[in-house]
Amino acid sequence: MKPSESLKIDAFSIRIADIAAVELDRLHALSLSVGWPHRAEDWQFLRETGQGFVALDEIGRVLGSAMWFAHGAGLATVGMVITSPRLQTLGAAQWLMKRVFDKIPSRDLRLNATRAARRLYLSLDFQPEKTVYQCQGIARVPATGGLTEARGDIRGLDASDIRAATALDSAGFGVRRTALVEKLFAHSAGYGLFDGKKLTAFALCRPFGRGHVVGPVVAESDADAVAVVRPHVADHSGSFLRIDTHMDDGEFAAFLSHAGMPVFDTVLTMSLGKRLADFADGASARPKTYALASQTLG
Known part of the structure; x- marks a missing residue:
């Protein structure tokens, strides 16, 4: 009806x-x-x-x-x-x-539910998947001690990198989001990790809310994810920065806390229909989504 x-x-x-x-x-x-x-x-x-x-x-x-x-x-x-x-x-x-x-x-559906809204989405048959940690605060560049070094070269991204970033995002998220990645590139600054000419990790950052938000971040390891987020932290040191991540431990989560972005709140990723295969275990070598584009966009 x-x-x-x-x-x-x-x-x-x-x-x-x-x-x-x-x-x-x-x-x-x-x-x-x-x-x-x-x-x-x-x-x-x-x-x-x-x-x-x-x-x-x-x-x-x-x-x-x-x-x-x-x-x-x-x-x-x-x-x-x-x-x-x-x-x-x-x-x-x-x-x-x-x-x-x-x-x-x-369509299969995915959303990120606040605590207040979870009962509503459960009543509509959405199923819980994984917690999102909303990390935010006044950014500062932490010391490098104890971090695994990323392999490759870091440089700023431009429009010529959109195709490679879209492919990485697709591998990490589970669905190709060409239009969204193009839109994000138009509104964001980006850094990528390159192995020769091959893009192996990237992080975008754009104005949002009280300051800036970093996301999406796609990488194969914590070290690579830290490597592409660190320049954004440096760019916005002393100002408000936010990142939404499913990662609750490991080097990446520790880096965020040391960079002035402790966990502020949580939401719950929920799905209706087919679930995406993007919540891989830490041992997986394939690209993973370390940070969401936003809680709204996924």
């Missing part, structure tokens, strides 16, 4: 609208209402990258949102699922999610 275009909640009604038709300041006000750090510019980046809905009340106030981002032919990540505080226990988020399901019925 097709979801309804409106919903009666408590003493008022809400209706659905395309997120692209809503002013950025109204979306920004929504994320501020729940304490999320997204700037208006971050909302615009997401609107240019994906699609979504908002929930409006009778006088056009934005009371909720939900977005999805298609990757390849069979996967979408879901994010920016927000409902204003007064609607969080009244079914609005579930209504928005069912509207998303109606738009992308044949």
Whole structure:
């Protein structure tokens, strides 16, 4: 049965609208209402990258949102699922999610759930996968003692490296995300680790929220991941830096803490449908996603 275009909640009604038709300041006000750090510019980046809905009340106030981002032919990540505080226990988020399901019925889905939202996603048959550690703080370059040395040369990335970075990202994430990687390159500074002319690891960094966010980071080892993140830490030393990672131990996790980015919060990666084979054990030599592009994008 097709979801309804409106919903009666408590003493008022809400209706659905395309997120692209809503002013950025109204979306920004929504994320501020729940304490999320997204700037208006971050909302615009997401609107240019994906699609979504908002929930409006009778006088056009934005009371909720939900977005999805298609990757390849069979996967979408879901994010920016927000409902204003007064609607969080009244079914609005579930209504928005069912509207998303109606738009992308044949895709496998992945999202990162806050503690408050986990019960909702479990009720919609999402299955837990792995914890994401939101690491953030004032960046500082740590001493190198005790770290394994990466093998290769570090240099800045440019548009000529997009194809190689897309291939690495695909190997690490499990689905080819060409459009997203191209979009990220246009908004990011990047560093890559090269074995001769071959790109073996990379990390991108772009403005976000209170400062900058590093991600995605793809590498075959902790040492390689540290090697491509360290220049970003140096570039932003003394300012706010964030990175979202599934890595909870090892050299990479230790490096983040020593670089001024301890764990601030956690979310839970959850999936509906086929699970991606991107959570390899540390012993695997294939490229791994050490840091997400963002909690919303995966």
